[in-house]
Amino acid sequence: MSWVQPVRIPADVDQEDRIVGGFTARQVAILGGSAGLLYAAYMLLGEHVPLVMYGVGALPIALTGILLAVGRRDGVSLDRYVLAALRHQRSRKDLVSASESIPSDPAWIAARSVPRPAPLHLPARGVADDGLIDLGPDGVAALAEVSTVSFALRTPDEQDALVSGFGRWLNSLSGPVQILIRAAPVDLSEAINSLVDNARALSHPALTAAAHEHAAFLTGLSVRHDLLRRQVLLIVREPCAEAGGRDAASARALRRLEEAARLLAGCGLTVRPLDAPATRALLASCFDPAGPLLSTDQLATPGEVIRTGGHQ
Numbered sequence: 001m002s003w004v005q006p007v008r009i010p011a012d013v014d015q016e017d018r019i020v021g022g023f024t025a026r027q028v029a030i031l032g033g034s035a036g037l038l039y040a041a042y043m044l045l046g047e048h049v050p051l052v053m054y055g056v057g058a059l060p061i062a063l064t065g066i067l068l069a070v071g072r073r074d075g076v077s078l079d080r081y082v083l084a085a086l087r088h089q090r091s092r093k094d095l096v097s098a099s100e101s102i103p104s105d106p107a108w109i110a111a112r113s114v115p116r117p118a119p120l121h122l123p124a125r126g127v128a129d130d131g132l133i134d135l136g137p138d139g140v141a142a143l144a145e146v147s148t149v150s151f152a153l154r155t156p157d158e159q160d161a162l163v164s165g166f167g168r169w170l171n172s173l174s175g176p177v178q179i180l181i182r183a184a185p186v187d188l189s190e191a192i193n194s195l196v197d198n199a200r201a202l203s204h205p206a207l208t209a210a211a212h213e214h215a216a217f218l219t220g221l222s223v224r225h226d227l228l229r230r231q232v233l234l235i236v237r238e239p240c241a242e243a244g245g246r247d248a249a250s251a252r253a254l255r256r257l258e259e260a261a262r263l264l265a266g267c268g269l270t271v272r273p274l275d276a277p278a279t280r281a282l283l284a285s286c287f288d289p290a291g292p293l294l295s296t297d298q299l300a301t302p303g304e305v306i307r308t309g310g311h312q
Contacts, residue, residue: 134246143271
C-alpha cells in the first residue's frame with residue numbers, strides 16, 4: 001500500500017496564494033509598482049535634486065505603497081477598500097427602481113435644477129406568487145426557513161447520525177445552494193400585550209401578579225437591549241437554460257426544497273418554504289435591517305398603487 005503525504009487544507013480556502021516572501025501576487029505587484037515608480041523618479045531627478053529632498057518626496061509614496069499592499073480594514077485589503085471608496089464617491093447616490101434610464105423633467109416644470117436619479121439595478125426582478133424570486137437571466141431562487149438543533153448536547157452517536165444525515169443532503173445537491181445565517185430583530189410587543197390581556201382571565205391573584213411581572217420584565221428587556229434572533233435560511237437557485245424554461249426552473253427549485261425538507265427531517269430540522277408575503281418581508285428587512293418591523297399586510301405588492309399611508 002502506497003503512503004501519501006497528507007496535505008493541509010487551510011481554513012480559508014479563498015485565501016490568496018503567497019508566492020514571494022510571504023506576499024501574494026497582488027501585494028508583489030503593488031510593492032513592485034511603487035518601487036519601479038520611485039526608481040524611475042530617481043533616474044530622472046537624481047542628478048538635479050539633492051538626495052535628502054528626493055527622500056522626503058519619496059517617503060510618502062513608499063509608505064502609501066506599503067499600506068496599500070499590507071493594510072486591511074474589516075477583512076478587506078486596503079487597495080480594494082480604496083477602490084471601492086472611489087467607486088462609491090463617483091457613483092450616483094439618488095437611485096430609483098426603474099428598468100430603463102430616467103427621463104428628464106418636462107420643460108414646463110418650473111423647478112430648480114437638480115441631478116436626475118439613476119436607475120437602481122438589483123439582481124432580483126420581483127417575487128412571484130409562489131414565493132420564488134425572479135433573478136432575470138440568472139434564473140429563480142427559492143427561500144426556506146430552517147429550524148436548528150443543539151449539536152453540543154447530543155451524544156456522540158447522535159452527533160454521528162446528524163452529520164451523516166447532513167452529508168446525505170449535501171451529496172444529493174444538484175445545483176447551487178446557499179445557507180444564510182442572519183440576525184433578525186425581535187419585537188416582543190405582541191407577547192407583552194398577550195400577557196397583559198390574558199392576565200385578567202387568570203383565576204388566582206398570584207398568577208395575575210406573576211403575569212404582570214413577567215410582562216414588565218420583557219418590556220424592560222426590550223428597552224435596555226437590542227434583541228436579536230438567529231434565522232437560518234436555505235436558498236436554492238435554479239438557472240434558466242433557455243428563454244422559455246422559467247416555469248421548469250421554478251418547478252425544479254420547489255422540488256429541491258421538498259427534497260431538502262425530506263432529507264433534513266432525519267436530522268430533526270424543519271424546512272419551511274417562504275410564501276410570497278414572507279419573502280417580500282424578508283427582502284424588505286434585509287434592505288433596511290434597522291427599520292421598524294412591518295407586517296406583510298403593510299407591504300405593497302410591485303403592481304399595487306399606494307393610495308393611503310398604510311403601505312410602505
